Structure formats: C-alpha cells, structure tokens
Amino acid sequence: MGTSDFVEPRFVDRVVEFRVLEELCSRVVALPIFLYGPEGCGKSRLFREFVARFDGVGVYVDALERTRVDRALFFSPVVSELREFVRVIAGAVSGSVGVYLADRVFDLVSRVGVRRCIEGERVVVVVDDVVRAIGVDQVEWYVKWLYESIRKFVEEFHPRGLVVVATTSEGVSRRLVSRHRHAVVYLLWNLDYDSFYELARELGAPSREVVDRVWEFVGGNPGRLVEIASVFRWDVSSWIELLRGRLFEVFRIVRSEDLVGELLRVIEDPDVFIHEASPRFEKLLSILEEYNLVIYKYCMLLSREYLRPCPELGVGKYYAWQLPAYRVVLEEFAR
Ligand SMILES: Nc1ncnc2c1ncn2[C@@H]1O[C@H](COP(=O)(O)OP(=O)(O)O)[C@@H](O)[C@H]1O
Ligand SMILES: [Mg+2]
Incomplete structure (x- = not known):
C-alpha cells in the first residue's frame, strides 16, 4: 500500500x-x-x-x-x-x-x-x-x-x-x-455491489455517488477501492490519471503489433477471444494477460457456480477485463 x-x-x-x-x-x-x-x-x-x-x-x-x-x-x-x-x-x-x-x-x-x-x-x-x-x-x-x-x-x-x-x-x-x-x-471474484458499498462506507466514502463512480471503474474490486480511498482520498480522476501512465505502455505495444482494431473489439466484448478466435486475437490476449488486464473466467467459483456475465463492467462468459477502468482508458487511447 x-x-x-x-x-x-x-x-x-x-x-x-x-x-x-x-x-x-x-x-x-x-x-x-x-x-x-x-x-x-x-x-x-x-x-x-x-x-x-x-x-x-x-x-x-x-x-x-x-x-x-x-x-x-x-x-x-x-x-x-x-x-x-x-x-x-x-x-x-x-x-x-x-x-x-x-x-x-x-x-x-x-x-x-x-x-x-x-x-x-x-x-x-x-x-x-x-x-x-x-x-x-x-x-x-x-x-x-x-x-x-x-x-x-x-x-x-x-x-x-x-x-x-x-x-x-x-x-x-x-x-x-x-x-x-x-x-x-x-x-475468486470481486465483491458484489452491496458488500462493495458496505466496504466503501467503512472506508469513509463521502457519498453514494462517489461509490457508484468508483464501482463503474473498479467493478467491486476491494483492493482498488482501498487504494482509491486511502492513497487518492476518493479523487477518482487522479487515480485514472495514474492508470493512463501505466496503460500507455501497453497500448504502445498493442499498436506496434498493429492490433488496435482487435483491441477495440475486445473493449466491446472480451469474449471475442472465443467467438472470433484467430492468431491476431491470440497475440493480443497474450499481451493483455501478461499485463494482468484481462483474465480468463470460465472457471467455477468456490460455490460451484459460474460468475454471470456483466457487459457493463466488461465481464463476459469466458473472459473479463480485470477492471472496467482498463477498458475506458485503452479506448481513449485507441480512438
Ligand atoms: N472481504 C473484504 N473485506 C474488507 N477488505 C477486504 C476484503 N477483501 C479484500 N479486502 C482488502 O482489499 C485489499 C486487497 O485485498 P487482497 O486480499 O490483498 O487481494 P489479492 O490477494 O486478491 O490481491 C486489502 O487491503 C484487503 O484488506
Ligand atoms: Mg494477495
């Protein structure tokens, strides 16, 4: 921390x-x-x-x-x-x-x-x-x-x-x-909205609106919530700015491999790695996995259920963005 x-x-x-x-x-x-x-x-x-x-x-x-x-x-x-x-x-x-x-x-x-x-x-x-x-x-x-x-x-x-x-x-x-x-x-997945909200209150979130904004960017991830609360004092914009610096490096690699078009497709729907499988998507997947931006999720939870897809947060049936914010920032770069 x-x-x-x-x-x-x-x-x-x-x-x-x-x-x-x-x-x-x-x-x-x-x-x-x-x-x-x-x-x-x-x-x-x-x-x-x-x-x-x-x-x-x-x-x-x-x-x-x-x-x-x-x-x-x-x-x-x-x-x-x-x-x-x-x-x-x-x-x-x-x-x-x-x-x-x-x-x-x-x-x-x-x-x-x-x-x-x-x-x-x-x-x-x-x-x-x-x-x-x-x-x-x-x-x-x-x-x-x-x-x-x-x-x-x-x-x-x-x-x-x-x-x-x-x-x-x-x-x-x-x-x-x-x-x-x-x-x-x-x-193991992130917290659901109610538990995330409870934790945000525990960490002194100023309002429901702020929690909702954080949720949009981190989708229930307690680690990122703690980081935004304690290091960034709920200043989500500064946190995103920091992310830009980190992700620009990844974007540069994606661009140099000429995979920006594919990246935009993955931003829309991470399951394109399955539905449109190709050597180019495979290459992009290895980059995004290496940087821990995208994760395979077609694995059972401890409860023996599967985590349901949630397109708003970039969570498909087979793959998910680790944080919705990664999509948002990479999309900015790509457009
Ligand atoms: N269920 C929870 N309740 C409260 N805080 C949590 C919970 N899960 C994680 N955290 C906090 O979120 C941060 C990241 O959690 P951690 O367990 O280190 O994640 P991981 O090991 O999956 O990378 C830590 O500060 C941890 O205390
Ligand atoms: Mg750990």
Whole structure:
C-alpha cells in the first residue's frame, strides 16, 4: 500500500466462501485447490481471515513476503507449537522467507502432527501468491509436489479433513495448472455491489455517488477501492490519471503489433477471444494477460457456480477485463 500507518478495513462479506471452505475442510480433499482471481479481489484477505478463525490446524504462508517471518506465516488459534518455530527460522533463512516457507509448508504441519495427535482433526494449508514467488516455470512442479504431499501427510497423520490451497493472479499459471490432473482450479471474484458499498462506507466514502463512480471503474474490486480511498482520498480522476501512465505502455505495444482494431473489439466484448478466435486475437490476449488486464473466467467459483456475465463492467462468459477502468482508458487511447 505504501502507507505504513494503513489499517486494514473491517472484513466484509465472503459468507459463501467461508461456508464452502468450512464444508471442504470436513473431509480430505485429495487434490490441491488452485484459486485464482483478479489482482486485489481479496484472495489474501479471505484466507488470512479464514485461518484466523479456523478451529482446526490452520497454516497460512504468504509466499511473497521476503524478509519478515511474522508477516509470512499465520496460524489458526489452536496451533501454538509453531510460534517457537517462527523465532528459529527468523534467524536461519538467508533468501526470501516466503519462498522458504512455501517449500517447507508440509514440514510445518508435520511438526504439529508430531507434537500432537492430528488424527480426527481438520487441517487447512494455504500458500498465497505462490506463482509470483516461485516463478511460472516452477508452478507445475510445485502443484504436483503439493499433490504428493497431501497423500503422504494423510497416510502418516490421518486427519479427518485436509484442504490445501495455492493462490495466484497470473493467468498464465492457471493455464499451466489446468492442463494437469493434480489440482482443481477455482475462481475468486470481486465483491458484489452491496458488500462493495458496505466496504466503501467503512472506508469513509463521502457519498453514494462517489461509490457508484468508483464501482463503474473498479467493478467491486476491494483492493482498488482501498487504494482509491486511502492513497487518492476518493479523487477518482487522479487515480485514472495514474492508470493512463501505466496503460500507455501497453497500448504502445498493442499498436506496434498493429492490433488496435482487435483491441477495440475486445473493449466491446472480451469474449471475442472465443467467438472470433484467430492468431491476431491470440497475440493480443497474450499481451493483455501478461499485463494482468484481462483474465480468463470460465472457471467455477468456490460455490460451484459460474460468475454471470456483466457487459457493463466488461465481464463476459469466458473472459473479463480485470477492471472496467482498463477498458475506458485503452479506448481513449485507441480512438
Ligand atoms: N472481504 C473484504 N473485506 C474488507 N477488505 C477486504 C476484503 N477483501 C479484500 N479486502 C482488502 O482489499 C485489499 C486487497 O485485498 P487482497 O486480499 O490483498 O487481494 P489479492 O490477494 O486478491 O490481491 C486489502 O487491503 C484487503 O484488506
Ligand atoms: Mg494477495
């Protein structure tokens, strides 16, 4: 966030996700769950909150944290054994703490298993933002390793329930993981309007009109809402101005590839990547995915439903703009 005095707002919604996660944890889920969704949609916050309230053995690793063990590792309240471990590794790790922990996450839960009887208990393990930490080229290997580790852990410790989750915002990694049988991929999406409004009020939004304007540009994304509230003090125009600077670079690449016509079509309807599939659209998709502007969304939500298309926000059946604002700004450049 860049502001050191920033306090996370009160947690809102995610009732359905909590219910599904609780349900999943009541049995052993043999495959790791690979959860992906737009940057800032609330993946990290969801799992931190879930682990903090979980009444079984819960371990959360922030794979992106480079230096501070106390930030990289959270446990559910019942797991006190690992606190001591935090002190031990704090002194021992030389590289990135998050990557170190992501590689040893099953050692960690096994430590709990050795100290106490896990048989009959519920266990949840979350490795957050694993792809950006270990790199796309490692993700297939990592997911397979999680898969193998689940099997071994269950054989050794016989938990009643076990759920292992890895998260990412990278579209490329979703594709790599989907090719294999070693994981199930789910989508996490932004907040709905009511929860978004509730969070905006929590953050001190001056009026309903301001919230509606932010919604038009960020479509329920809590991360961007927090950014506009705390860094930009509700000055949406300045936030857009900043975006222009970032997106101009992408537009330059699109133009140099002679894909501006295709871009305008995607701005109208992101599903043209399916309906008008061609090498040129494929090229454009790889650019927009690389910059995390467009995301594939034909994946089930945790609720086992599909997110409904919403053309006003640039959300199709198969693809979506990560933020409606990206469309608005790129359209300005293209016309
Ligand atoms: N359900 C929620 N209630 C309140 N704040 C949230 C919620 N979800 C996300 N946020 C806030 O939005 C910001 C981005 O969320 P984060 O979990 O970091 O997104 P992601 O991990 O998907 O990129 C954080 O400041 C987080 O506290
Ligand atoms: Mg995150």
